[in-house]
Amino acid sequence: KRPAGAPDRSLARPVTKVGIVGAGLMASQMALLFVRRLEVPVVLTDLDQERVDKGVAYVHAEIDKLLARGRISNDRANRLGALVTGAVDKETFHDADFVIEAVFEEMSVKKSVFADVEKAVSPECVLATNTSSLSITEMAADLEHPERVVGFHFFNPVAVMPLLEIVRGEETSDATLATAFATGKALKKTTILVNDSPSFIVNRLLGRFMGEVGRIVDEGTPVPVVDGAFAGVAPMPPFVLLSLVGPAIALHNNETLHGAFPDRFYVSPALERVVAARKASYYGPDGSLDPEVEALLEQP
Numbered sequence: 001k002r003p004a005g006a007p008d009r010s011l012a013r014p015v016t017k018v019g020i021v022g023a024g025l026m027a028s029q030m031a032l033l034f035v036r037r038l039e040v041p042v043v044l045t046d047l048d049q050e051r052v053d054k055g056v057a058y059v060h061a062e063i064d065k066l067l068a069r070g071r072i073s074n075d076r077a078n079r080l081g082a083l084v085t086g087a088v089d090k091e092t093f094h095d096a097d098f099v100i101e102a103v104f105e106e107m108s109v110k111k112s113v114f115a116d117v118e119k120a121v122s123p124e125c126v127l128a129t130n131t132s133s134l135s136i137t138e139m140a141a142d143l144e145h146p147e148r149v150v151g152f153h154f155f156n157p158v159a160v161m162p163l164l165e166i167v168r169g170e171e172t173s174d175a176t177l178a179t180a181f182a183t184g185k186a187l188k189k190t191t192i193l194v195n196d197s198p199s200f201i202v203n204r205l206l207g208r209f210m211g212e213v214g215r216i217v218d219e220g221t222p223v224p225v226v227d228g229a230f231a232g233v234a235p236m237p238p239f240v241l242l243s244l245v246g247p248a249i250a251l252h253n254n255e256t257l258h259g260a261f262p263d264r265f266y267v268s269p270a271l272e273r274v275v276a277a278r279k280a281s282y283y284g285p286d287g288s289l290d291p292e293v294e295a296l297l298e299q300p
């Protein structure tokens with residue numbers, strides 16, 4: 001017997017071409033995974049050609065690394081490389097079956113991206129979002145076909161983290177959900193169905209954890225001491241993880257959760273200062289705490 005809410009597998013539609021909106025690091029990592037596991041054309045789009053070229057170049061460089069490490073043959077590297085292309089115009093999605101967005105984590109931006117993509121794709125094309133915290137139902141609300149929207153949330157680094165959270169919105173159809181699960185399986189991820197609630201499961205739990213970590217630092221404990229406390233406890237110390245994810249994303253997650261559950265989630269003023277200063281990492285290339293971040297943490 002299928003667990004409640006699980007999709008009927010027979011409804012899954014084939015995915016023969018993938019579109020990715022956004023050509024940043026997360027999107028490029030996703031492009032690599034899709035092309036490697038599905039071996040279908042994957043098109044990256046972004047606002048301008050420079051960003052698109054950068055995303056495509058990242059995927060090609062990662063394919064070269066796999067070749068250099070003997071993970072894939074020369075033939076396969078050439079084949080995969082040729083399958084990854086980029087374009088600014090979303091018209092290129094006209095024959096895609098599965099389009100996923102990984103743009104800025106802001107509801108209005110995501111909604112306008114989906115409205116734009118919907119004009120280019122067929123009515124059956126799945127629109128997936130890699131949002132880490134926002135409502136799938138709300139994101140789909142103004143579309144002509146809200147039933148094709150589904151949450152498809154990867155974790156960083158995309159190539160190695162096994163989990164994929166699949167989020168069903170109020171209007172998501174069984175066929176969309178089944179296609180999302182079949183695609184997740186083809187990507188060799190562990191797929192779980194999660195409720196359309198703020199930050200789903202993993203980021204909600206992480207939000208509690210990172211909030212408490214932030215509070216400890218706000219109370220005066222230095223970041224390296226907090227991180228040092230995790231040696232051998234977790235695969236990555238908290239501020240290394242926060243730097244991998246990106247301080248802005250981590251802050252956004254806790255703001256979203258604080259908005260939904262104000263008594264349970266903490267928004268660290270020090271993290272707000274780090275994000276306002278546009279710092280991408282707490283640590284410098286040599287692995288020591290970035291002095292500018294240190295100064296921001298010490299401000300009242």
Ligand code: 3HC
Binds near residue numbers: 155156161
């Ligand atoms: N990209 C691609 N591959 C990577 C990578 C990266 N950034 N970092 C490491 N890898 C690969 C390595 O190539 C290696 O592959 P191999 O075994 O095939 O050679 C494998 O991962 C293990 O790497 P290492 O042995 O060098 O390093 P570690 O043992 O330290 O593991 C890690 C690296 C798997 C990233 C580990 O540190 C880890 O699990 N960290 C926690 C990551 C995590 O919790 N992510 C979730 C964040 S929350 C999130 O993303 C949600 C979002 O919405 C914000």
